[in-house]
Amino acid sequence: MPMLDLDYLPGFGNHLHSEATPGALPVGQNSPQRCPLGLYAELFSAAAFTAPREGNRRTWMYRRLPSVRAGAYEPYVQPHWCSGAAQGEWTAPEPHRWAPLPAQGGDFVDGLRTYAVNGDPDAQCGMAAHLYSADRSMADRALVNADGEMLLVPQEGRLLVRTELGRMVVAPGEIALVPRGMAFAVDVEGPSRGYVCENHGAPFRLPELGPIGSNGLAEPRHFLAPTAHAEADRPTELIKRQHGRLWRSRQAHTPFNVVAWAGNALPFKYDTARFMVINTVSFDHADPSIFTVLTSPTDTLGWANVDFVIFPPRWMVAENTFRPPWYHRNTMSEFMGLVTGQYDAKPEGFKPGGASLHNAYVPHGPDAEAFQAASNADLKPQKLDQTLAFMFETRWPLRPTAFAMNTPGLREATYADCWAPLTDASNAPA
Known part of the structure; x- marks a missing residue:
């Protein structure tokens, strides 16, 4: 895993790059019509095109097939994944506490249970607090959340988080963040449990340090991005969350087919012990x-x-x-x-x-x-x-x-x- 540039989280001014196959990443204008190795160029934009330079995030992906090759979508039922204040309940102004989440079975998507919500994903504000319990890897499934970025906090069981830009092993004590709109899958080694913050608002970044000075809290150099890893093709069920609802499509190829990438809209992991x-x-x-x-x-x-x-x-x-x-x-x-x-x-x-x-x-x-x-x-x-x-x-x-x-x-x-x-x-x- 390459270490993120020092300016990555606070300012997004610098970019990283990675390639699974040497020569897959274009260097300059190699050809006016084709990418190296016959790959397709696809731009992943995580900010408005006209956002200020210090806040503009985007990544170029060079992949075997572009993501437009997806099948038709149909509704997918997972009644326990909620988002937006309208899907919660007003309660008396008193404290609440919950016992540990019992085993739910299934994979990460089906094992999510929402505890509390606010805001509105379509208005790009608010968050949802979830817990997950999973005993099965996603295998031939992938998730795209167009409503918000996903901050994963494992509590029990190590995860393998597969993303379009590569893989991250995330153990309890570590966290992982997947940008809004990026495909990912969660594989488990056995019964696993943890927490998820679904952030509908502005992307997470490092806080300002103010009087603390230049050192303290989380250091940007300790955030790790994955290296490029293109998986072998296989039929995949794509689960997509959009407008507070879940949809699914079936496609003949994996979305994890990015051979090289360059940019600053990235998934990352962080060890809280640092x-x-x-x-x-x-x-x-x-x-x-x-x-x-x-x-x-x-x-x-x-x-x-x-x-x-x-x-x-x-x-x-x-x-x-x-x-x-x-x-x-x-x-x-x-x-x-x-x-x-x-x-x-x-x-x-x-x-x-x-x-x-x-x-x-x-x-x-x-x-x-x-x-x-x-x-x-x-x-x-x-x-x-x-x-x-x-x-x-x-x-x-x-x-x-x-x-x-x-x-x-x-x-x-x-x-x-x-x-x-x-x-x-x-x-x-x-």
């Missing part, structure tokens, strides 16, 4: 924005369509202060998941493979057990290890789906009871 944590060393508590890996901005500065935030292993070092997250109410809405270990604010109730939702201004924070332990802990440097939690944070309220709210044994109806043992500080001076 994230440089910035944390407090004095007092109070830093906002979770210091853990942002990727952001999808909106036209309002600082108000993200969705931020991808992680809580990785780190040293907890502070003086005279409470270590876990404070009790708070936030203008943003937070969908959280746990990949491994314990989350410091919910040491027992929040399980790997589970999820929680705290919508805008819904109070939340450490449960009673975490509060008592942190209030009485010896204030010395502490290593928070063997853990990885994350958050999809969005400016718009998230509506849970019928599956998330009504599946027996999934939603924890008594979640709010974790704060019940907190007592009134009646002896505090008035």
